[in-house]
Amino acid sequence: xxxxxxxxxxxxxxxxxxxxxxxxxxxxxxxxxxxxxxxxxxxxxxxxxxxxxxxxxxxxxxxxxxxxxxxxxxxxxxxxxxxxxxxxxxxxxxxxxxxxxxxxxxxxxxxxxxxxxxxxxxxxxxxxxxxxxxxxxxxxxxxxxxxxxxxxxxxxxxxxxxxxxxxxxxxxxxxxxxxxxxxxxxxxxxxxxxxxxxxxxxxxxxxxxxxxxxxxxxxxxxxxxxxxxxxxxxxxxxxxxxxxxxxxxxxxxxxxxxxxxxxxxxxxxxxxxxxxxxxxxxxxxxxxxxxxxxxxxxxxxxxxxxxxxxxxxxxxxxxxxxxxxxxxxxxxxxxxxxxxxxxxxxxxxxxxxxxxxxxxxxxxxxxxxxxxxxxxxxxxxxxxxxxxxxxxxxxxxxxxxxxxxxxxxxxxxxxxxxxx
Numbered sequence: 041x042x043x044x045x046x047x048x049x050x051x052x053x054x055x056x057x058x059x060x061x062x063x064x065x066x067x068x069x070x071x072x073x074x075x076x077x078x079x080x081x082x083x084x085x086x087x088x089x090x091x092x093x094x095x096x097x098x099x100x101x102x103x104x105x106x107x108x109x110x111x112x113x114x115x116x117x118x119x120x121x122x123x124x125x126x127x128x129x130x131x132x133x134x135x136x137x138x139x140x141x142x143x144x145x146x147x148x149x150x151x152x153x154x155x156x157x158x159x160x161x162x163x164x165x166x167x168x169x170x171x172x173x174x175x176x177x178x179x180x181x182x183x184x185x186x187x188x189x190x191x192x193x194x195x196x197x198x199x200x201x202x203x204x205x206x207x208x209x210x211x212x213x214x215x216x217x218x219x220x221x222x223x224x225x226x227x228x229x230x231x232x233x234x235x236x237x238x239x240x241x242x243x244x245x246x247x248x249x250x251x252x253x254x255x256x257x258x259x260x261x262x263x264x265x266x267x268x269x270x271x272x273x274x275x276x277x278x279x280x281x282x283x284x285x286x287x288x289x290x291x292x293x294x295x296x297x298x299x300x301x302x303x304x305x306x307x308x309x310x311x312x313x314x315x316x317x318x319x320x321x322x323x324x325x326x327x328x329x330x331x332x333x334x335x336x337x338x339x340x341x342x343x344x345x346x347x348x349x350x351x352x353x354x355x356x357x358x359x360x361x362x363x364x365x366x367x368x369x370x371x372x373x374x375x376x377x378x379x380x381x382x383x384x385x386x387x388x389x390x391x392x393x394x395x396x397x398x399x400x401x402x403x404x405x406x407x408x409x410x411x412x413x414x415x416x417x418x419x420x421x422x423x424x425x426x427x428x429x430x431x432x433x434x435x436x437x438x439x440x441x442x443x444x445x446x447x448x449x450x451x452x453x454x455x456x457x458x459x460x
Contacts, residue, residue: 044456045132046071046080047153051087051110053227053262054331055138056097057313058338059158059197062445063137064103070449081106081126085113085139093262117143120150133455135448141165154455158197158448166190171455173448192451195444198338219253221246221418222319223307224327224336225271227260231328233279234348236271237286238411239326240301244285245415247305250422256308256322257299258315265290265297265309272299283411323428324421326414329390333402337393337438342431344417345391347406396438402431 046067050060064080071078082098084090087110095109108116112123128151136144136157141164148155149168157163159174166172166187173194174180180191223243225235236257243255259268269290270276280286288299288307299307310318316339319325324342327333336343389395390404405414421428 042131043077043079043129044071045129045153046078046452047132047134047147047151048080048082048104049085049134049136049143049147050082050098050138051085051094052090052138052331053094053097053260054334055087056094057261058331058335059137060098061101061314062197063135063158063448064101066445066449067452068103070446070453075105079105079129081108083108083113083116083122084110085117085143086110087138097261117146120147131456133452135452141169145169154458156448156452156455158194160197163191170458171451173444173451175444192447194447194451196338197444197448198334218321219250219422220318220322221253221255222322222325222327222341223255223257224325224332225257225268226328226330226332227262231330232268232271233277235328235346236268237277237280237283238346238348238409238414240272240288240299240307241283241285241411242326242414242418243307244301244303244305245412246418246422247303249415249419253422254308255305256310256318258319259309259311261313265292265311268309269299285411324418326418329404331392333390334392337391337396337435340432340435342421342428342435343391343393343402344414345402345404346409346414347390347404348409349407393435393438397434401434401438 048060048064050056060082067078067080080103082104084094084098084107090110095107098104098107106126108122108124116122132151132153134144134148134151134153134155136155141157144155144157145165145168147153154170156171156173157169159172159179161175163172163174163179163183166183170190172179172191174191175194175196177193180188180193183191221243223239225232225239239257246253247255257268259265272280272286272288272290274280274287285301285303288301291298291300297309297311299309301307319336319339319341322341324344325336326344326346327336329345329347333343333345389398389400390406391402393402394400394404403417405417
């Protein structure tokens with residue numbers, strides 16, 4: 041076989057974890073592990089939700105050979121030269137797994153490679169892209185009939201979550217009967233500053249009523265323990281004093297780490313990724329908006345989605361002009377308050393499972409949230425397990441089946457075969 045290059049284009053931490061990881065695993069299973077024959081490169085483009093550690097996250101994937109960060113993307117897009125002057129083989133394919141769909145069109149023409157786009161909700165540039173792997177048949181039906189032959193329904197890459205599990209569990213998950221609640225405060229500073237202390241306070245309200253309940257914070261792969269611990273420390277994050285019980289001390293031990301609150305509650309910190317083993321044992325999760333809701337929806341885990349607005353000027357990760365205005369030096373804070381105030385007042389669905397279904401399957405709590413009020417929602421679910429089961433069933437009904445990564449890898453192979 042003639043040596044080939046596979047170039048994966050992606051952007052944010054959610055796409056890397058839920059799209060890129062399962063796809064590169066399947067590509068290696070399908071095309072083999074001989075790097076002299078098949079080389080996989082990842083090039084990242086800018087993303088408003090990026091944390092700055094996406095390169096490290098991609099480099100941790102053993103299937104990937106080379107990674108370039110988003111800060112070097114536009115010189116590569118415009119002039120075709122990477123920061124390390126990568127050489128490219130004569131034969132290859134570009135796989136779009138996040139970013140702007142115009143990117144594979146431009147880069148594919150420059151490198152002379154075939155192009156494959158994974159489309160979750162929309163597809164573009166049908167004339168110039170070679171193949172599309174899409175989540176649902178509706179995307180095929182929307183396409184111009186002249187190009188529908190390029191489409192293959194592969195299913196939902198997010199649903200791959202249920203097929204990829206981590207290798208070990210902490211003590212809290214060893215008993216399958218444990219009543220476990222997961223806390224997912226996010227990865228960006230703006231969300232963590234409010235989400236960590238709010239989550240700590242909610243956990244203590246729940247624990248006061250149901251002392252058998254255990255808690256685990258799912259630490260984003262772009263964070264380390266010291267980074268997340270700062271948001272529970274009022275010396276670094278004064279907002280932690282907003283809620284009674286919003287502070288905690290980081291305790292590290294040989295077999296793991298946890299937060300210890302002033303009341304003595306132990307909240308485990310889970311850093312292994314993917315975290316599907318521990319998530320699968322959660323009765324419910326408290327999560328911020330974003331890719332977390334998609335992962336939880338794919339695993340059919342009931343969730344309460346939180347968007348606290350005590351600090352309206354802190355949320356600045358918007359796309360396009362709003363994001364530019366909110367991040368302007370000096371006046372960005374003012375623009376952020378105005379934009380976020382408008383956003384909060386405008387009714388919309390925020391959690392991905394609700395967006396998929398077109399209705400509120402899981403509750404979205406927005407505003408100046410109080411821990412006891414959120415705890416009451418969670419306690420009602422815990423005391424009425426039949427409601428939890430109903431939510432699980434509805435979540436299972438709105439997503440596709442697993443196997444999308446394998447099917448998309450086959451689309452890539454078929455695309456390569458077009459050149460033979």
